[in-house]
Amino acid sequence: MNLIELTRxxxxxxxxxxxxxxxxxxxxxxxxxxxxxxxxxxEAIPVEPGRDNVFACWGTPVATLSxxxxxxxxxxxxxxxxxxIYGRGxxxxxxxxxxxxxxxxxxxxxxxxxxxxxxxxxEERNSAGAYAAARNGRGSRYLINGEPTDNKLALGSKGxxxxxxxxxxxxxxxxxxxxxxxxxxxxxxxxxxxxxxxxPEDPVLGRGTLNIGTISGGRxxxxxxxxxxxxxxxxxxxxxxxxxxxxxxxxAGRVEAIERICIPAVRLTPFEDLPTTVVAFTTDIPxxxxxxxxxxxxxxxxxxxxxxxxxxxxxxxxFEAVEIYTRMVRRLVTSR
Numbered sequence: 001m002n003l004i005e006l007t008r009x010x011x012x013x014x015x016x017x018x019x020x021x022x023x024x025x026x027x028x029x030x031x032x033x034x035x036x037x038x039x040x041x042x043e044a045i046p047v048e049p050g051r052d053n054v055f056a057c058w059g060t061p062v063a064t065l066s067x068x069x070x071x072x073x074x075x076x077x078x079x080x081x082x083x084x085i086y087g088r089g090x091x092x093x094x095x096x097x098x099x100x101x102x103x104x105x106x107x108x109x110x111x112x113x114x115x116x117x118x119x120x121x122x123e124e125r126n127s128a129g130a131y132a133a134a135r136n137g138r139g140s141r142y143l144i145n146g147e148p149t150d151n152k153l154a155l156g157s158k159g160x161x162x163x164x165x166x167x168x169x170x171x172x173x174x175x176x177x178x179x180x181x182x183x184x185x186x187x188x189x190x191x192x193x194x195x196x197x198x199x200p201e202d203p204v205l206g207r208g209t210l211n212i213g214t215i216s217g218g219r220x221x222x223x224x225x226x227x228x229x230x231x232x233x234x235x236x237x238x239x240x241x242x243x244x245x246x247x248x249x250x251x252a253g254r255v256e257a258i259e260r261i262c263i264p265a266v267r268l269t270p271f272e273d274l275p276t277t278v279v280a281f282t283t284d285i286p287x288x289x290x291x292x293x294x295x296x297x298x299x300x301x302x303x304x305x306x307x308x309x310x311x312x313x314x315x316x317x318x319f320e321a322v323e324i325y326t327r328m329v330r331r332l333v334t335s336r
Contacts (some may be wrong), residue, residue: 002313003037003102003318006098006102007085007098007318008078008085010023010094010097011094012078013079013314015070016072016075017124018051018069018125020069021051024052025071027044028044030127031101034056034101034105034108035056040058040059040108041056041196042055043132044058046131047121047128047129048128051121052121053119053120053121054069054118054119055118055177056116057094057116057117057138058104059115060139061114061115062332063114063115063140063143063293063329064118064138064227065093065117065118065139066100066117066145066227066292067082067096067100067120067123067142067145067146067147067299068093068119068122068123068265068284069120069129069136070121071088071094072124074088076309085312086312087249087312090158090301090313091300092146092306093123093147095301095313095318095321096147096299096321098321099146099299099318100146100325102217102322108317110330112128112329112330112333115329115332117197120132123284128262130287132285133288133290135291137291139333140292141294142294142311143288143294144295144298144329145283145296146327147298148302148303148304149277150277150317151275151298151299151324152274152276153298155267155270155278155298156204156266157234157267157268157280157282157283158208158236159235159262159265159286160235160236161258161259161261162232162261163231163232163257164231164260165190165191165230165255165257166188166255167183167184167227167228167291168183169183169184169228170224171224172222172224174222174223175222175224179222180224181224182225183227183228184217184228186254187228188226190250190254191230192253193249193250194250195212197246199234201237202237204267205238205265206236207237208235208237209234209280210234211232211235211327212231213231214229214231215229216230217229223271224237237265240264253309268285268296269294271296273329274298279297283297285297296328298324299321301313330334
């Protein structure tokens, strides 16, 4: 398959988080064929039952190209026009996978070795694949992590702090609210206080943000609700402790606040003459914990269309990414 065909083939395999098995098998077959032809090795690295990372290596890996296989819902298949490929995962991150494989093919054709490919599960939810990879390092000194940055090298990315809020009350007839205790009222009061406190700012990463992602609860319009839930996510620019303290204060006496994930903000280094940016999203880089080497963050596509019904990737940027990844790996493996 050429670069465009491979991108579309990957997009057309539904791989919403926790359902990466089929795309993982497809990728393992693809990189195994490439490894067999070029003196490399390829393997599946178990993460959870039915969920494997995919790893391929040529020589002793100095640099590793890595991104994720999973996507957010809902799934929709690929299509293309003259300029773009559309579909779930087109830019986040299946076009990036295709560009990394294209770069590997080019590097091998010119005789470059000592690099690896690593495609992981679970980035969109809890970085399960990256955490598993961190426990199974292969000696790589540099990690080129792919996310949609419009092919600009990110100098930093925000962290993430995610909570589940659970409010409990007592059911009653809605005509007699004094006989019940509204869980929804408790949840709304806690959320209102959480929304009101200022979030830390950073001169490079900017201002922290909050998203109330889901809200559910209640039984019927004429029943005082006995339970309500919400999921919220902060984008961190620095220390998580002030945000934790504010959530605990807002939750006290109202809701149970369960911390589900905390990923720190990261600062990254420039590379040669690549144009730079700063991104507000969170990546797998903190989950790798340095076990795969010094990280760089760059990839084709715009984060502004990721996770939307208009997800797409410019074909021009796909081909540019192959060149960028090839140049980066070549430079890193020869600079030891």
